[in-house]
Amino acid sequence: xxxxxxxxxxxxxxxxxxxxxxxxxxxxxxxxxxxxxxxxxxxxxxxxxxxxxxxxxxxxxxxxxxxxxxxxxxxxxxxxxxxxxxxxxxx
Numbered sequence: 001x002x003x004x005x006x007x008x009x010x011x012x013x014x015x016x017x018x019x020x021x022x023x024x025x026x027x028x029x030x031x032x033x034x035x036x037x038x039x040x041x042x043x044x045x046x047x048x049x050x051x052x053x054x055x056x057x058x059x060x061x062x063x064x065x066x067x068x069x070x071x072x073x074x075x076x077x078x079x080x081x082x083x084x085x086x087x088x089x090x091x
Contacts, residue, residue, distance in 0.1 A: 014052055018063050019070030024086045025063045031082035034058030038074035038083060047074060
Protein backbone atom coordinates (compact mmCIF):
# COMPACT_ATOMS: atom_id res chain seq x y z
CA UNK A 1 0.00 0.00 0.00
CA UNK A 2 1.32 3.47 -0.79
CA UNK A 3 0.18 6.82 0.52
CA UNK A 4 0.33 9.81 -1.82
CA UNK A 5 1.23 13.11 -0.16
CA UNK A 6 0.47 16.65 -1.24
CA UNK A 7 4.08 17.17 -2.28
CA UNK A 8 3.87 14.21 -4.62
CA UNK A 9 6.11 11.93 -2.56
CA UNK A 10 4.89 8.45 -1.85
CA UNK A 11 5.46 6.60 1.39
CA UNK A 12 5.18 2.87 1.74
CA UNK A 13 2.68 1.67 4.28
CA UNK A 14 2.76 -1.73 5.96
CA UNK A 15 -0.47 -3.20 7.35
CA UNK A 16 -1.12 -6.11 9.69
CA UNK A 17 -4.39 -7.48 11.09
CA UNK A 18 -4.36 -7.22 14.88
CA UNK A 19 -6.74 -7.58 17.81
CA UNK A 20 -7.81 -11.07 16.74
CA UNK A 21 -8.81 -9.72 13.33
CA UNK A 22 -10.79 -6.79 14.71
CA UNK A 23 -8.47 -4.08 13.42
CA UNK A 24 -5.81 -3.21 10.87
CA UNK A 25 -2.53 -1.72 12.13
CA UNK A 26 -0.87 0.44 9.47
CA UNK A 27 2.55 2.07 9.78
CA UNK A 28 3.47 4.77 7.27
CA UNK A 29 7.23 4.28 6.92
CA UNK A 30 7.78 7.66 5.29
CA UNK A 31 6.41 9.40 8.38
CA UNK A 32 7.98 7.22 11.08
CA UNK A 33 11.21 8.62 12.51
CA UNK A 34 11.81 5.64 14.79
CA UNK A 35 11.49 7.53 18.07
CA UNK A 36 10.02 4.49 19.87
CA UNK A 37 7.40 6.43 21.83
CA UNK A 38 4.71 4.02 20.63
CA UNK A 39 6.73 1.05 21.91
CA UNK A 40 7.29 2.76 25.23
CA UNK A 41 3.60 3.52 25.79
CA UNK A 42 2.10 0.23 24.54
CA UNK A 43 0.47 -1.43 27.59
CA UNK A 44 0.70 -4.87 25.95
CA UNK A 45 4.33 -4.52 24.78
CA UNK A 46 3.06 -5.55 21.34
CA UNK A 47 5.37 -3.39 19.20
CA UNK A 48 8.78 -4.53 18.01
CA UNK A 49 11.34 -2.96 15.71
CA UNK A 50 10.90 -4.16 12.13
CA UNK A 51 13.27 -4.52 9.18
CA UNK A 52 11.44 -1.72 7.33
CA UNK A 53 13.14 1.65 7.42
CA UNK A 54 11.50 4.96 8.22
CA UNK A 55 12.06 8.49 7.02
CA UNK A 56 15.54 8.85 8.56
CA UNK A 57 16.69 5.33 7.74
CA UNK A 58 15.77 4.14 11.23
CA UNK A 59 13.67 1.02 11.82
CA UNK A 60 9.89 1.36 11.96
CA UNK A 61 7.74 -0.65 14.33
CA UNK A 62 5.57 -3.67 13.63
CA UNK A 63 2.91 -5.15 15.89
CA UNK A 64 2.87 -8.65 17.27
CA UNK A 65 -0.64 -9.53 16.13
CA UNK A 66 -1.31 -11.96 18.99
CA UNK A 67 -0.44 -9.35 21.65
CA UNK A 68 -1.98 -6.23 20.14
CA UNK A 69 -5.45 -5.37 21.51
CA UNK A 70 -5.98 -2.47 19.04
CA UNK A 71 -6.33 -0.03 21.94
CA UNK A 72 -5.00 2.80 19.73
CA UNK A 73 -2.60 4.21 22.34
CA UNK A 74 0.30 3.92 19.88
CA UNK A 75 -1.70 5.84 17.29
CA UNK A 76 -2.55 8.57 19.80
CA UNK A 77 1.00 9.10 21.08
CA UNK A 78 2.80 9.04 17.72
CA UNK A 79 4.08 12.60 17.22
CA UNK A 80 4.21 12.14 13.43
CA UNK A 81 0.84 10.43 12.78
CA UNK A 82 2.74 7.47 11.34
CA UNK A 83 0.37 4.86 12.82
CA UNK A 84 -3.26 4.24 11.93
CA UNK A 85 -5.51 1.69 13.60
CA UNK A 86 -8.61 0.96 11.55
CA UNK A 87 -11.45 -1.06 13.06
CA UNK A 88 -12.67 -3.83 10.77
CA UNK A 89 -16.32 -4.77 10.54
CA UNK A 90 -16.91 -8.49 10.47
CA UNK A 91 -20.17 -10.12 9.46
